[in-house]
Amino acid sequence: MRVLVTGGAGFIGSNFVQQTVRERPGDDVTVLDALTYAGDRASLDPVADRVRLVEGDVADADLVDALVAEADLVVHFAAESHNDNSLTDPSPFVRTNLVGTFTLLEAVRRHGVRYHHVSTDEVFGDLPLRVEGDPATQERFTERTPYNPSSPYSSTKAGSDLLVRAWVRSFGLEATLSNCSNNYGPYQHVEKFVPRQITNLLDGVRPKVYGAGLNVRDWIHVEDHNTAVWTVIERGTPGETYLIGADGETSNLDVVRTLLDLFGRAPDEFDHVTDRAGHDLRYAIDATRLRTELGWTPRYTDFRAGLEATVAWYRENESWWRPRKAATEARYRASGQG
Ligand code: NAD
Ligand code: DAU
Numbered sequence: 001m002r003v004l005v006t007g008g009a010g011f012i013g014s015n016f017v018q019q020t021v022r023e024r025p026g027d028d029v030t031v032l033d034a035l036t037y038a039g040d041r042a043s044l045d046p047v048a049d050r051v052r053l054v055e056g057d058v059a060d061a062d063l064v065d066a067l068v069a070e071a072d073l074v075v076h077f078a079a080e081s082h083n084d085n086s087l088t089d090p091s092p093f094v095r096t097n098l099v100g101t102f103t104l105l106e107a108v109r110r111h112g113v114r115y116h117h118v119s120t121d122e123v124f125g126d127l128p129l130r131v132e133g134d135p136a137t138q139e140r141f142t143e144r145t146p147y148n149p150s151s152p153y154s155s156t157k158a159g160s161d162l163l164v165r166a167w168v169r170s171f172g173l174e175a176t177l178s179n180c181s182n183n184y185g186p187y188q189h190v191e192k193f194v195p196r197q198i199t200n201l202l203d204g205v206r207p208k209v210y211g212a213g214l215n216v217r218d219w220i221h222v223e224d225h226n227t228a229v230w231t232v233i234e235r236g237t238p239g240e241t242y243l244i245g246a247d248g249e250t251s252n253l254d255v256v257r258t259l260l261d262l263f264g265r266a267p268d269e270f271d272h273v274t275d276r277a278g279h280d281l282r283y284a285i286d287a288t289r290l291r292t293e294l295g296w297t298p299r300y301t302d303f304r305a306g307l308e309a310t311v312a313w314y315r316e317n318e319s320w321w322r323p324r325k326a327a328t329e330a331r332y333r334a335s336g337q338g
Contacts, residue, residue: 001024001026001028001073002028003027003030004032004067004075005030005032005077006031006058006074006075006077007032008031008033008053009035009044010077010078010081011043011081011183011188011189011192011222012183012226013031013077014044015187015222015223016229017029017051018044018046019223029051030051030053030070030071031051031052031054032056032063032078033053033055034058035055036080036092037324038189043187057096058078058096058104059103068104068111071113073114073115074104074108074116075116075233078096079097080092080096080153081153083122083276085153086152094152097153097157101160105163105173109171113174114174115173116175116176116177116178117160119177119180120157121141121179121180121285122153122280123149123154123158123161123179124141124147124148125147126150126280126281126282126283127139127140127284129281129282130249130282141179141283142243142286143242143289147161151278174238175238176232176233176237176238176242177241177242178228178241178243179242179285180220180225181218181220181283181285182219182220182283183219183221183222183225184222185221185222186222186313186317187222188222189324190325191328194307195310196208197259198259198310198311198314201263202314206269207259207260208271208332208338209252209253209270209271209272210337211279212272214251214252214281215281216250216282216284217282217283218249218284219246219248219303219306220300221246221300223299224300228296228298229244231295232244232294235295242294243286245286246301248303249282259311273337273338274335276337
């Protein structure tokens with residue numbers, strides 16, 4: 001199969017490409033990636049001789065048309081992905097996440113190519129924090145939860161999902177969608193929560209927690225996300241949406257305390273910094289449909305062990321993350337989150 005992976009030099013996309021090359025040696029993989037600040041050729045180094053990397057924009061209609069014409073399957077990861085950046089300047093989010101997805105959909109429609117759309121649980125907005133004994137606070141997202149995004153990032157992702165659904169209904173596109181919770185693992189940009197704190201700790205800097213740190217994210221290892229994406233591509237029903245999650249609800253405070261413990265530091269050796277505007281409280285995925293209808297199960301069920309392996313990866317791969325660390329921290333300092 002000829003697979004076109006957009007955003008394949010980013011965090012989840014590069015893990016997807018590496019996994020695909022490893023586990024599907026017969027597939028022919030092309031990556032389309034604009035190599036923005038978030039993309040890095042080096043993330044594909046382990047498979048560089050097995051993958052074609054095309055540097056280009058998903059909103060470039062001519063380039064996208066030519067690449068889609070040569071593909072049997074498009075897996076669309078490319079996006080502007082960081083909430084904090086979307087609060088500073090939403091414009092690249094509108095262009096890449098909305099216009100980019102539209103451009104791909106039109107090409108896929110013209111050439112009759114199978115399409116998988118990678119999206120996020122943030123399209124649903126947030127849930128109340130759990131209160132023990134209060135059933136009204138135990139809800140999780142399902143495929144039927146209405147869209148209610150909070151940030152420029154999540155609203156552009158929600159818009160892109162709706163474009164896909166409309167192209168399925170109006171033009172009969174052969175497409176599936178997946179909405180996944182927070183990923184962690186190797187090759188994640190140091191702007192994101194987990195790698196930011198790991199690399200701070202490696203540098204002897206105290207972790208930075210937004211606000212009180214009670215916000216909850218539903219953590220899943222990136223490899224489990226990607227096995228689920230392949231499961232949906234191979235066994236999902238065209239036109240349908242599947243939620244991806246691995247029962248990993250954890251508060252930001254607990255993530256930071258686990259990391260501190262892994263580094264042999266005291267549980268209070270972190271700083272509270274300015275909270276994110278409009279900060280979503282809790283995300284939680286009910287992945288029953290994916291597990292029961294498609295038979296998917298996650299491999300990384302021990303979050304602490306997954307974090308420990310991720311710490312080891314960042315420790316051993318300083319040359320990968322170091323070039324971006326200083327500029328990222330300078331941006332955070334400028335917004336009171338340094
Ligand atoms: P990332 O920011 O690490 O990578 C995004 C990649 O897209 C980069 O390589 C970047 O260069 C590329 N890109 C950006 N704009 C582009 C453009 N106009 N044309 C071509 N390439 C472009 O993001 P990520 O965390 O790997 O997320 C990948 C996808 O998964 C996104 O669609 C995101 O919404 C979704 N997602 C992420 C998470 C998460 O926890 N990170 C969870 C659920 C869903
Ligand atoms: O839920 C899926 C989403 O997860 C994806 O769609 C996004 O692309 C991805 O970036 C992620 O969004 P979040 O905003 O949840 O991730 P982030 O890593 O930015 O932050 C995770 C939590 O940690 C959030 O509650 C904010 C908080 N945080 C973040 C940073 C960078 C801190 O407390 N301190 C920090 O320094």
